[in-house]
Every structure is written in C-alpha cells, then in structure tokens.
Amino acid sequence: MTSSSPLLSSPPQKPSPPPSSLGDNQLPSPLPLRHRRRPRSSSRGSGGAARGGDEHRENGHRLPRRPPAAPPRRRGDLLHPDEELERRGLSLRRTAAGLDIEALNSVFFRAGFPRRDPVKIRRALENSPSMVWLADGSSGRPVAFARAAGDGVFNAVVWDVAVDPDFQGLGLGKAVMERLVEDLRSGGVCNIALYAEPKVVGFYRPLGFAADPDGIKGMVYARKQPPPLPPGVMEGRKRK
Numbered sequence: 702m703t704s705s706s707p708l709l710s711s712p713p714q715k716p717s718p719p720p721s722s723l724g725d726n727q728l729p730s731p732l733p734l735r736h737r738r739r740p741r742s743s744s745r746g747s748g749g750a751a752r753g754g755d756e757h758r759e760n761g762h763r764l765p766r767r768p769p770a771a772p773p774r775r776r777g778d779l780l781h782p783d784e785e786l787e788r789r790g791l792s793l794r795r796t797a798a799g800l801d802i803e804a805l806n807s808v809f810f811r812a813g814f815p816r817r818d819p820v821k822i823r824r825a826l827e828n829s830p831s832m833v834w835l836a837d838g839s840s841g842r843p844v845a846f847a848r849a850a851g852d853g854v855f856n857a858v859v860w861d862v863a864v865d866p867d868f869q870g871l872g873l874g875k876a877v878m879e880r881l882v883e884d885l886r887s888g889g890v891c892n893i894a895l896y897a898e899p900k901v902v903g904f905y906r907p908l909g910f911a912a913d914p915d916g917i918k919g920m921v922y923a924r925k926q927p928p929p930l931p932p933g934v935m936e937g938r939k940r941k
Contacts, residue, residue, distance in 0.1 A: 733919025734902065734910040736882060736893040781876040789871075790838035795884070797826045800834065804842045812863040825850075831857065831884055833877040845873035847881045849893070857885050859895040878908055894919070 786793060794800070802819045810816045825848075826832065832848035844865045851857030859881065864874045885893055896919070897905055902912060913919075 733917075734895050734897050734905050734912050735914050735917065736909045736911075779876070779879055781872050786835065786876065791844065791873075792836040792838055792841075793880070794834050794836055795832065797823075797832065799836075799841065800826070801842060802826075805834075805846060808843055808846060808865045809861065809863050811866050814861070814863065825860075829860075831881060831888075833881045833884065835873055835877060844868040845877045847874075847877040849881055849885055851885075851890060854889060856892045856894070857890045859893065862895075874904065875908065878905075882908065 783793060802822050806817055806819055806822060829848040829850045830853060831850075832846070834843050834846040836842065837844050845863070845868065847859060847862040849857045849859045859878075862874060862878060882893060895905070895910065897910075
C-alpha cells in the first residue's frame, strides 16, 4: 500500500509538486489524489451538493457532474475506535519516540517499498511533523504506519502508508489514515495530497480523496541521470 489525504470549504491551494519519497532514485506513483470535504448544502436538510443538480455547463453543453468524494469521518465516527485497537492489543502512537527504525524498514520492504537507508528514514521522520502508527502491544514493533510532511498551515502531503502483511485485512491502514487526516485538519491544514498506485485508489476514496479534483494535475520534477558511456569511451577519457 502506498501513500496517502483534505480541503476546507474554500477553494484548494495548489501546492508545488512534492519531492520523491525516502527511497533513492524513486519517483512517487503517477496518480495524485486530494482530500475533498463535503460541499455545503443550500438547505440544512439537504444532503446534496451546494450548487445543485447533477449537471453543470461548459461551453454551453451540459456535462454530468462528477460524483463527490466521500466526506471525511469525524473522530467520533472512526471506523476503528481507539477502544477497538486496544482490545486487539495495539498501541496508538503519534511520534517517532520508541519507533524501531529497522523494524519500520522491514514493514516498508514487506509491504512493497524498496529497502532504505535507516539514516535517511530517521531524517525523514525528523522532518515529518505528523505521523500515526500502530505498535504491537507485546513486542512494540510497528504494524501500520503513515506520515505527512508540509508547511503546517496550507498544504500537506501523505507518504509511506504501509501495513505489515501479517496484519493486513484488519482495517489498520484506514485506522492510521483517518487519524492522520483528522490530525492535519485539526491543525488547520486545508489541502492534503498523496500519490497512489492505481490499484489502491479505491482504498483512499472512502477516506475522502479524489483523483484530479477540479482539473488539478500533479507534476513531479525528475532529474534523469545520463546513460553510462561505452567502455571504450571511458578508457579513452582516462588516458587523457
């Protein structure tokens, strides 16, 4: 599972494309997602969109309105409340204190990420003000993880959403993601983005994310390394 996250009622800010994740020479997946907040309704009893109807006009033509992303859940409506996690023997953490970097690296690797330099992982965590992870109560090892980096006010980007394969299928990915999103929104962040492989887009939609909302496209700066020179050319340069 790769990462992942909300907009306030005001129009979204358009953040600069984020750098790649922790891995060396690794680019994020090409599908940017942004968290969408439920539109305001024109009447309190209505559950529809603010500017009503199922159609909108563009250049004089009627076009079907794109279905809105699912609204983010409130803390009281968590899919997996804290009490449930505790009953499962899991401990909820929000800082890197006590986080075993080698164990986290192992979770990343087993979840499909490339194995990374532990020094770089630690540095990335030091520069990630928001994170949520679940520790196994008996061993203290991480079993689910998600982090976000940003400016703390306008924009945040979710990275490294991963669940240990031995604990997948229990909803732990959603548990860390919905708490991370709520923490960011509670701190005033109004625009949360992530990159997701196409196969996991369906995981993020129920959490309130939408692909290319309002036509916004994600772009990534990629510095390509020049191809290696043929052996004969290399030897000629060395003699000079």
